[in-house]
Amino acid sequence: MRQGYPRRCPALLGLTLVTVLLFLSPVIGWRPRPWPHNKTNAYDHTFGDSKKFEGSSEFVHLKYHMGPVLTANITVHTIWYGIWERNQKKVIREFISSISAANSKHPSVAGWWKTVQLYTDQTGSNISRTVRLGAEKNDRFYSHGKSLTRLSIQSVIKSAVTAKTKPLPISPKGGLYLLLTSPDVYVQDFCGQVCGFHYFTFPSIVGYTLPYAWVGNSAKLCPGVCAYPFAVPDYIPGLKPLKSPNGDIGVDGMVSVIGHELAELATNPLVNAWYAGQDPSFPVEIADLCEGIYGTGGGGSYTGQLFSGEDGATFNMNGIRRRFLVQWVWNHVVSYCTGPNALDQ
Numbered sequence: 001m002r003q004g005y006p007r008r009c010p011a012l013l014g015l016t017l018v019t020v021l022l023f024l025s026p027v028i029g030w031r032p033r034p035w036p037h038n039k040t041n042a043y044d045h046t047f048g049d050s051k052k053f054e055g056s057s058e059f060v061h062l063k064y065h066m067g068p069v070l071t072a073n074i075t076v077h078t079i080w081y082g083i084w085e086r087n088q089k090k091v092i093r094e095f096i097s098s099i100s101a102a103n104s105k106h107p108s109v110a111g112w113w114k115t116v117q118l119y120t121d122q123t124g125s126n127i128s129r130t131v132r133l134g135a136e137k138n139d140r141f142y143s144h145g146k147s148l149t150r151l152s153i154q155s156v157i158k159s160a161v162t163a164k165t166k167p168l169p170i171s172p173k174g175g176l177y178l179l180l181t182s183p184d185v186y187v188q189d190f191c192g193q194v195c196g197f198h199y200f201t202f203p204s205i206v207g208y209t210l211p212y213a214w215v216g217n218s219a220k221l222c223p224g225v226c227a228y229p230f231a232v233p234d235y236i237p238g239l240k241p242l243k244s245p246n247g248d249i250g251v252d253g254m255v256s257v258i259g260h261e262l263a264e265l266a267t268n269p270l271v272n273a274w275y276a277g278q279d280p281s282f283p284v285e286i287a288d289l290c291e292g293i294y295g296t297g298g299g300g301s302y303t304g305q306l307f308s309g310e311d312g313a314t315f316n317m318n319g320i321r322r323r324f325l326v327q328w329v330w331n332h333v334v335s336y337c338t339g340p341n342a343l344d345q
């Protein structure tokens with residue numbers, strides 16, 4: 001079994017989903033493809049061929065496999081690996097804090113999390129509404145180098161929870177560990193196949209089984225893949241990148257990947273709860289099913305309907321003080337992808 005669970009690169013699912021389900025391969029990285037119509041306004045906020053059921057498919061058989069989900073208050077412990085600017089940390093922290101904020105303007109990040117809250121465990125308990133920022137750790141001096149593997153990522157987490165000064169707390173109940181790597185750090189399979197992944201640590205390495213996720217800042221290595229649509233790959237001529245809501249392409253791109261991974265960690269923390277596909281080594285989880293879908297009509301190569309701010313930036317939901325562009329997640333009650341900015345809500 002691969003110990004990573006590679007997943008997530010921006011945009012485009014549609015037919016790819018069918019391919020993924022048929023071949024059950026987690027390594028099919030999404031690659032932006034040339035738009036079907038040669039238009040520079042492919043992001044046009046007009047309705048294309050509108051689909052009521054974004055991402056819906058008769059091929060999707062998302063099932064509950066009896067494992068635990070995160071029903072207790074969730075605490076996110078962030079490890080900042082490499083060099084991070086104060087403002088970059090602020091954007092990411094505010095996104096995470098927005099998940100359970102009561103007072104953001106509709107459509108909100110908290111509204112986005114409501115779809116995740118629809119998932120339950122065997123006892124009928126829903127995923128927690130509360131997601132809090134926990135203690136953080138700075139790994140400024142690249143404790144395990146500038147090229148990490150799936151296994152050395154676990155060693156980075158071990159260093160953080162066993163540090164002599166201010167170790168991250170071990171919180172088996174609702175604790176998550178989020179490793180974020182700066183743009184000069186390469187992680188196994190980054191860019192080619194994945195922009196982030198989640199899994200759990202091994203007691204043999206870390207001493208505990210802790211759900212964790214890694215998300216990389218792709219600004220230097222592959223923004224066209226992992227910070228799409230705020231950057232577009234060279235091989236799509238004529239397509240202009242969208243302006244990102246917080247003025248930092250790498251970080252604004254990470255926000256959606258972090259949302260993707262948190263939604264999956266909550267519903268499938270030990271990779272034995274909510275996923276589609278026959279093979280637990282290659283689970284297709286609730287955010288995988290909606291990759292590239294950010295608004296009504298999304299699917300195929302189209303992001304769906306988004307908003308344009310007065311500053312020209314594109315977003316689809318409001319946080320406490322900022323705006324974000326975050327992909328939708330699968331809603332198992334209605335069997336399609338949903339998000340707070342859906343037009344029919």
Ligand SMILES: *[C@@H]1O[C@H](CO)[C@@H](O)[C@H](O)[C@H]1NC(C)=O
Nearest residue numbers: 034037038039040236237238
């Ligand atoms: C797309 O259209 C533009 C303008 O109509 C044109 O200049 C460009 O060559 C076209 N690109 C492709 C790949 O057809």
Ligand SMILES: *[C@@H]1O[C@H](CO)[C@@H](O)[C@H](O)[C@H]1NC(C)=O
Nearest residue numbers: 072073074100129130131132
């Ligand atoms: C969980 O979070 C809620 C809302 O922040 C809070 O009222 C409650 O006391 C928390 N429960 C525990 C067990 O920490």
Ligand SMILES: *[C@@H]1O[C@H](CO)[C@@H](O)[C@H](O)[C@H]1NC(C)=O
Nearest residue numbers: 114117118119120125126333
């Ligand atoms: C809990 O999950 C059930 C089943 O999906 C759903 O009907 C209910 O609305 C959820 N409750 C909350 C608070 O989201």
